[in-house]
Amino acid sequence: MPPLPRPRRIVGVSTKMYFDLQSTLSYVRGMLQLDGDAWNARIDLFVIPDFVTLMASAEILQPSSIMLGAQDIFWEDKGAYTGEVSPLVVRQAGAKIVELGHAERRAMFGETDETAAKKAGAAARNGLIPLVCIGEKTHHSVASAAVGAAIQECTPQVNSVLAAVPDDAEVILAYEPVWAIGAAQPADPDHVVNVTKELRKLAAGRSGVTRILYGGSAGPGTFAKIAEGVDGLFLGRFAHDIHNLKKVIEEVGGA
Numbered sequence: 001m002p003p004l005p006r007p008r009r010i011v012g013v014s015t016k017m018y019f020d021l022q023s024t025l026s027y028v029r030g031m032l033q034l035d036g037d038a039w040n041a042r043i044d045l046f047v048i049p050d051f052v053t054l055m056a057s058a059e060i061l062q063p064s065s066i067m068l069g070a071q072d073i074f075w076e077d078k079g080a081y082t083g084e085v086s087p088l089v090v091r092q093a094g095a096k097i098v099e100l101g102h103a104e105r106r107a108m109f110g111e112t113d114e115t116a117a118k119k120a121g122a123a124a125r126n127g128l129i130p131l132v133c134i135g136e137k138t139h140h141s142v143a144s145a146a147v148g149a150a151i152q153e154c155t156p157q158v159n160s161v162l163a164a165v166p167d168d169a170e171v172i173l174a175y176e177p178v179w180a181i182g183a184a185q186p187a188d189p190d191h192v193v194n195v196t197k198e199l200r201k202l203a204a205g206r207s208g209v210t211r212i213l214y215g216g217s218a219g220p221g222t223f224a225k226i227a228e229g230v231d232g233l234f235l236g237r238f239a240h241d242i243h244n245l246k247k248v249i250e251e252v253g254g255a
């Protein structure tokens with residue numbers, strides 16, 4: 001059987017909790033300046049700021065095709081859940097994407113495959129695209145063992161999410177090996193390609209679009225080395241300089 005056509009490429013950046021309020025808004029304004037360039041026709045672009053700047057970011061991005069995301073949601077839409085953020089409200093605030101299961105939330109805030117899956121279901125129910133972060137915690141020094149171990153650890157992470165969303169719902173999976181997040185450089189390209197090619201098979205029967213991104217110290221120069229396995233990049237620190245983001249967009253968009 002010939003390989004399925006690959007989905008449209010997509011690049012996004014999370015500000016995590018790196019910026020203060022004004023810095024976030026000026027970064028989002030900077031992204032707006034990039035809109036309308038030649039990449040527009042070829043790739044999708046998104047930004048995931050903190051919750052507090054979500055509505056102001058939505059207003060800035062309103063004239064553009066740049067998609068807005070939130071860094072988390074709760075799995076219920078309304079009720080006595082003090083401190084949680086409703087997927088319904090996130091959608092109403094202008095978000096199209098919601099990031100779930102990031103390694104930092106798994107390590108520090110008790111996120112599990114089960115909670116990420118429940119939140120993914122809530123996202124789809126509210127018309128949000130779940131962007132679920134998956135990845136193995138440790139890196140084996142022998143390359144072949146590292147690939148097998150990563151696939152084994154990531155498979156249940158992917159399957160639990162896919163089981164929780166309708167078959168035709170759009171899903172983004174961000175492969176982020178935990179050991180490559182916040183590092184000096186991204187994971188070895190062969191490792192990323194070998195793991196993501198296998199993970200793509202887990203979603204092969206779905207009717208909804210499933211895109212696979214790489215994240216973890218990615219920046220300019222990363223995409224070309226792993227394009228065989230992924231549909232784009234999910235960026236952190238190295239895209240917080242808007243000039244770097246522009247370079248990545250041009251690389252992924254093929255300009």
Ligand SMILES: O=C[C@H](O)COP(=O)(O)O
Binds near residue numbers: 183216235238
């Ligand atoms: O959300 C983005 C990823 O965790 C990557 O972050 P990083 O590029 O700063 O390592």
